Amino acid sequence: MTDELDGFVFDEVVVERRGVRALDGFSARAPARGITGLFGPSGSGKSTVLRLCNRLEVPTSGRVWFRGDDVGALDPLRLRRRVGMVFQRPTPFPGTVRDNLLTAAPEATRQQLEQALERAALDNSWLERDATALSGGEAQRVCVARTLVAEPEVLMLDESTSALDEDVARSFEHTVLELTRDGLMVLWVSHDRAQLERVADVVIRIHAGRCAASEAIGRKRHSEEM
Numbered sequence: 606m607t608d609e610l611d612g613f614v615f616d617e618v619v620v621e622r623r624g625v626r627a628l629d630g631f632s633a634r635a636p637a638r639g640i641t642g643l644f645g646p647s648g649s650g651k652s653t654v655l656r657l658c659n660r661l662e663v664p665t666s667g668r669v670w671f672r673g674d675d676v677g678a679l680d681p682l683r684l685r686r687r688v689g690m691v692f693q694r695p696t697p698f699p700g701t702v703r704d705n706l707l708t709a710a711p712e713a714t715r716q717q718l719e720q721a722l723e724r725a726a727l728d729n730s731w732l733e734r735d736a737t738a739l740s741g742g743e744a745q746r747v748c749v750a751r752t753l754v755a756e757p758e759v760l761m762l763d764e765s766t767s768a769l770d771e772d773v774a775r776s777f778e779h780t781v782l783e784l785t786r787d788g789l790m791v792l793w794v795s796h797d798r799a800q801l802e803r804v805a806d807v808v809i810r811i812h813a814g815r816c817a818a819s820e821a822i823g824r825k826r827h828s829e830e831m
């Protein structure tokens with residue numbers, strides 16, 4: 606069914622809400638390493654797929670497997686620490702950046718807080734900044750750091766660069782690529798096909814709640830560079 610190369614396996618997943626199917630027999634595999642992009646039109650079910658991965662959503666039928674375990678059998682709170690999510694509109698909580706990071710990991714040491722900032726490409730002077738007075742790109746990095754401080758195995762990004770200008774979005778892409786070098790697995794929902802071709806190893810295309818295609822982009826990019 607699944608092997609150690611699989612991060613997530615979706616097996617004929619149906620998610621139905623009030624008679625409407627958000628997912629309609631979605632089957633796909635997201636590898637345990639690198640970046641998997643989820644691409645598709647608005648309303649096709651991309652966010653629903655992310656929400657299944659940390660049990661904010663449960664399948665009406667079908668199964669989701671994470672690293673060989675049935676997600677339905679895992680403790681949701683523990684799973685959410687392993688599978689962290691940055692939402693569509695990254696919103697820091699009122700308080701300092703330090704306060705924000707501590708909400709995710711109340712026991713974190715100063716060194717752990719600084720490490721999370723550094724992985725999100727922010728230096729330690731950010732700890733005392735007012736988290737409600739940040740630009741869109743800064744708020745996004747703070748939200749990534751807040752997710753990383755809990756040391757997840759997977760980072761899920763839901764359209765995290767859609768509101769950013771191109772330079773800021775490119776710099777964020779670079780940061781996420783660096784994160785995967787430490788073994789972090791990333792699931793990245795994007796409307797921007799070109800962006801996914803720059804960063805993703807695999808792109809899953811979703812249409813009307815089903816997997817329309819799954820492409821190994823990394824291999825394609827590599828052969829184009831040769």
Ligand SMILES: Nc1ncnc2c1ncn2[C@@H]1O[C@H](COP(=O)(O)OP(=O)(O)OP(=O)(O)O)[C@@H](O)[C@H]1O
Nearest residue numbers: 622626627628645646647648649650651652653654
């Ligand atoms: N809380 C909800 N209750 C009922 N239906 C919902 C809910 N959230 C989403 N849906 C419906 O489920 C379907 C899939 O939504 P989903 O948000 O997963 O799509 P998406 O591909 O992420 O869309 P977008 O790109 O616009 O964010 C849509 O038809 C949507 O209207």
